[in-house]
Amino acid sequence: MILLLLASAKKFCVLERMVQRGEWDYAITKPSDTIHGKTLGLVGCGNIARAVARKAKVFDMDIIGCDPGVTEQEVAKYGIHLLPQEKVLQDSDFLSLHAPLNRYTKHMINRETLSQMKPGAILINTARGPLVDEQALREAVLSGHLAGAALDVLNEEPVRPDAPLLGQEQIILTPHCAWYSETAMHTLLKSAAEEVVRALRGEPLFHPVSHN
Structure with missing residues (x-):
């Protein structure tokens, strides 16, 4: 997840493809910014999210999260401050999903919740693909509301040739390999x-x- 965070923040894939074409101009990534001091939101605060929080603190990120199944006391030692989900969406520069997939969480990231996210934020999903409404995410990125997204999981795997997130320069996709x-x-x-x-x-x- 940290790799996807860094790659999306610095538009690494855009830069790599540019150099492979024989071009040389970092300005293609403007605007981009450091992750130092930015806010990382965690949707779901289980073991994986807590491990992410420990690593993110190295970059001096502020860590907030939402999870109805944990208490502030449980996650405070990992540097996570619990907030209501709506507040996490509004305040996060990077939003990382760590929720389980069930009938309550399927497409929890949809047009409504995406509209609540901070303009220019980046969505990261290494949990379960169907947590995200992919068409709604595509629209949020193409409209400029979100700066980008990085996903290791999709609604359908292997990816379909007509999947809505394919072919978008601001969206990084990897083949469910973050664990490997x-x-x-x-x-x-x-x-x-x-x-x-x-x-x-x-x-x-x-x-x-x-x-x-």
């Missing part, structure tokens, strides 16, 4: 195997799944 590294893959397989062993031994599970 060889180390992460090894850790995932190892932890899954260890959980199976705990289950077979009748021991408490570290990551139980509820069917309720």
Whole structure:
């Protein structure tokens, strides 16, 4: 997520494509700005969002978040200040989604919520694609209300050739790979195997799944 934040803030992909064309002019990215001192909003404040907050503090960002399932005391040590969702949308220079996907959160980022976001803000989604109404996001970026977006997840994966977010220079898209590294893959397989062993031994599970 931090990589997408930096790439979108500095318009890295625009610059890379320009140099590949044999051009050389940083002014193509104007206007762009530093992330130092900017406000990062987290929609959902679970373990991943808390890890993001720790990293974002290195850049001296102000961290705000909304999550009905956590308390201020739980997240304060990560530098997250809880606010109502509408206030998080209004105040964030960068809005990062970390909510689960369910019937309440599907397309939670839609025309209404996008209109509440700060003009010039950037949306980042590394959680679940259907949290975002992609057509509404396209309109918000093309209208200039949002400066851009960076998404590692889409409503339909693999991406369709006619997906609404394709072909937009201000929108960075990656193929649901934010989680991946060889180390992460090894850790995932190892932890899954260890959980199976705990289950077979009748021991408490570290990551139980509820069917309720």
